[in-house]
Amino acid sequence: MSSTRTLPDAIAGPLRRLTTRYAESPIPGFLSWWGESLRSCLPAKWREAMAAEAAQLWLQRDGDSLRLRRSDAPDDAAPVVLALGSDQDVGSAFIGATSEAQRALPRVLLLEDSRVLRRRLTLPAATADNLRAVVGYELDRQTPFKPDQVYYDCRIARRDAASKQIEVDLILTPRAALDAELTALDGIAEGLDAVDIVGEDGQPTGCNLLPAERRARRGHGVVLIALGLAALTVVLLAMAGAQSLDNRRDALARLQEEVDARRVEARRVNQLRERLTDAVEGANFLAVRRSETPPVLDLVNELTYRMPPETTYLERLSLSGDKLSISGQSNQAAELVGLLQPSPQIRSVSLSGSIQPDSRTGKDRFTIAAQYVMPDGGIQRDYSAFATKPEADVKVDSAGDAKEDAGTEERR
Structure with missing residues (x-):
């Protein structure tokens, strides 16, 4: 006699164990209660038809x-x-x-x-x-x-x-x-x-x-129908899951595109912010440099106001920090220190070296050392008295030095 088991014999044991465990679980009781609750919501004729089938x-x-x-x-x-x-x-x-x-x-x-x-x-x-x-x-x-x-x-x-x-x-x-x-x-x-x-x-x-x-x-028509419905349910669930997965992928793709666009926009904003920061820092640097750099024009005006332009002209003006050096020729070289001392912008005025006469111009060559004090808000003076008088032709180089052009006429 062959010992080969048929398919029903092979599945009978596992199916019996599964049926036993299912019957002993709380699932049948729950399904019965749930079914009765759903059945009570149906019309009376439907309930009678379902009762007749059972x-x-x-x-x-x-x-x-x-x-x-x-x-x-x-x-x-x-x-x-x-x-x-x-x-x-x-x-x-x-x-x-x-x-x-x-x-x-x-x-x-x-x-x-x-x-x-x-x-x-x-x-x-x-x-x-x-x-x-x-x-x-x-x-x-x-x-x-x-x-x-x-x-x-x-x-x-x-x-x-x-x-x-x-x-x-x-x-x-x-x-x-x-x-x-x-x-x-x-x-x-x-x-x-x-x-x-x-x-x-x-x-x-x-x-x-x-x-x-x-x-x-x-016949197992009802069982086959139930199995068919179960299979259809599984297929529909799989399709719903696949559709849901596709929807999530599409949503993720759209979200990724939006994130990329926001990232590009954020990068542009950062670039603009960096440019603005650089511009502000540059403006602040220029403002600081401007505030820290002595106003040479004010200094020249102050020297013009203090020194008599008819008898004095400058050959060299040097300003390094607060150290001021003035070189030139004048008929009143010895009096220039006294003329500059009242100035609020010029302090510690003294002659640097000796006064030397210049035989070519007939004037005395001098060098004055002083300390320059930057004014708060500048000095407002009326220089109209010097408008008709010839002024010293002065150049200001990149180092802050003022030099008189060669060939400038002597102020008389």
Whole structure:
């Protein structure tokens, strides 16, 4: 015999474990509450249609009769009763007593609680993933039956995380008794989806004693539609994610362009700021230099005002910082020191060296050393008295020296 497993066998174990964990998680309860909340917002006709789609057809043996009832029928609704043991075929009677819509519903055979045996088992928590197989091995130890003598179902009743154990409710019924009942329902049993137990409230408990191989083979149209919708949802989500990603990329590109434009603009502003700073610094430098540089024209005017231009002319005027040196020729060379001392701009006036006569001009050559004091706001004087008199022709070189041009006529 080949040991190769088919695809359903290969996925049965993982699928069973996944189903078990899903059933034990809070997700089903949340989805049920959410679904009921959404369903309550729908119109009444829609709610009735959805309830009809989820309805079941319950079959319950009552002596020699079989009672049929929809799970969504009102409590006071009369069930459909089929006689068992009559000459009429049960399957034909079932078809004649029910509508096509009722026959399309999932069928559940309900057994009385007295026909089953219940046990509470304590097992390791690790057995939860393969619970049915583990319980099958425990049947002959926990019950007076062997696994091939009963139909059983089990479900987890409680988990103890501290002790890592689970409590399992085991429900079983003798195989022979259930087979006999299913044989009596020939024509109906082939369409059964489950064999359940009637609870104290008259509702099914949710277990299923019917073996998987004997359950009705129904089409998977709803499952396929659900899978198709799920796949479509995944595709739409992927498309939405891709579109969102593209939008973010476009927004990032636009933002990058704006940042680049702002960067260029900021660079231009910085350049303009640097130019403005350089211009301001240059203007300040010129202003400082202008304020620190003695006004030579004022000095020349002051010397012209203090020295008699008719008898004196200058050959050289040197100003270095506050040190002033004046060289020239005059008929009153000895009196020039006294004439310059009252000036507020010229202090510490003294002759530098001796006075020497010049035989060519008939004047005395002199050199005067003094300290120059820069006036605050300049000296305002009236020089109109010298307007008609010849003035010394003086040049001011780049070093601040004033020199008389050669060939200047002697002031008389």
